[in-house]
Amino acid sequence: MAVALILVLLVIASVTFHLFSPWWWTPIASNWQYIDNTISITFWITGIVFVAVVTFMAYCLLRFRHRPGSRAAYEPENRRLELWLAGGTALGVAAMLTPGLVVWKQFITVPPDAGEIEVVGQQWQWSFRLPGADGRLGRADTRTVAADNPLGVIRTDTASLDDVVINGGELHLPIGKPVRVLLRSIDVLHDFYVPEFRAKMDMIPGSVTFFWFTPTRTGTFDILCAELCGVGHPQMRGTVIVDDEDAYRAWLQQQPTFAQTMASGEQPKTTN
Numbered sequence: 001m002a003v004a005l006i007l008v009l010l011v012i013a014s015v016t017f018h019l020f021s022p023w024w025w026t027p028i029a030s031n032w033q034y035i036d037n038t039i040s041i042t043f044w045i046t047g048i049v050f051v052a053v054v055t056f057m058a059y060c061l062l063r064f065r066h067r068p069g070s071r072a073a074y075e076p077e078n079r080r081l082e083l084w085l086a087g088g089t090a091l092g093v094a095a096m097l098t099p100g101l102v103v104w105k106q107f108i109t110v111p112p113d114a115g116e117i118e119v120v121g122q123q124w125q126w127s128f129r130l131p132g133a134d135g136r137l138g139r140a141d142t143r144t145v146a147a148d149n150p151l152g153v154i155r156t157d158t159a160s161l162d163d164v165v166i167n168g169g170e171l172h173l174p175i176g177k178p179v180r181v182l183l184r185s186i187d188v189l190h191d192f193y194v195p196e197f198r199a200k201m202d203m204i205p206g207s208v209t210f211f212w213f214t215p216t217r218t219g220t221f222d223i224l225c226a227e228l229c230g231v232g233h234p235q236m237r238g239t240v241i242v243d244d245e246d247a248y249r250a251w252l253q254q255q256p257t258f259a260q261t262m263a264s265g266e267q268p269k270t271t272n
Contacts, residue, residue, distance in 0.1 A: 032198035121190030124232030132162025191227035
């Protein structure tokens, strides 16, 4: 009786916490509400299964509890039950996967008018590269990484000369403009994650991954690494600031270009 009661209370407490939790969602700051909808579908399906299974366990504890003189019926197979369980599980998994496939197609289909930025992860800081006046990012190669060129930007590529390189500082983005985020890692596996953007992607050494999103509200948001990357992983934090158009342009004009940084012999600046 006590165990059955505990199971019932566990179901009630879990459902109540899920419905009234103050930590339900952070305020969304991008166009990826589809991600929230997909997660909600998963919660509903798994929640219904959780309630059904735990409630059934409580029922079995009460209905089939030990009684003097009672004997359990031996039934090693039940074909009908097995078919129902296998079919129900297959439908549930398909219902969780299908919305994700639809969202994934949208997630990797970049609008033609999207801008482009680069995020580079290394133990244990974030760096950023933005296109300059030509609107294009120059090429980069990990083999060209040096003390005065920590992102490995190729100096002979003319498209890279007006790029803005920011090490360990703040990333600024304009509101309402779609942006394609190119992701690189200098050393080990990282994962660029801003919870309010509802978008994240692994950063794989030797590869360039990407996703896109549109910032939908101004504000300051934390950048996290969502992949264990060494002893400094918890401190691998950054900041992204979504500005209105005028504030973004004013900030961008204050940043030196890659060519100016190389000419001065200084490290690319850390913004504030």
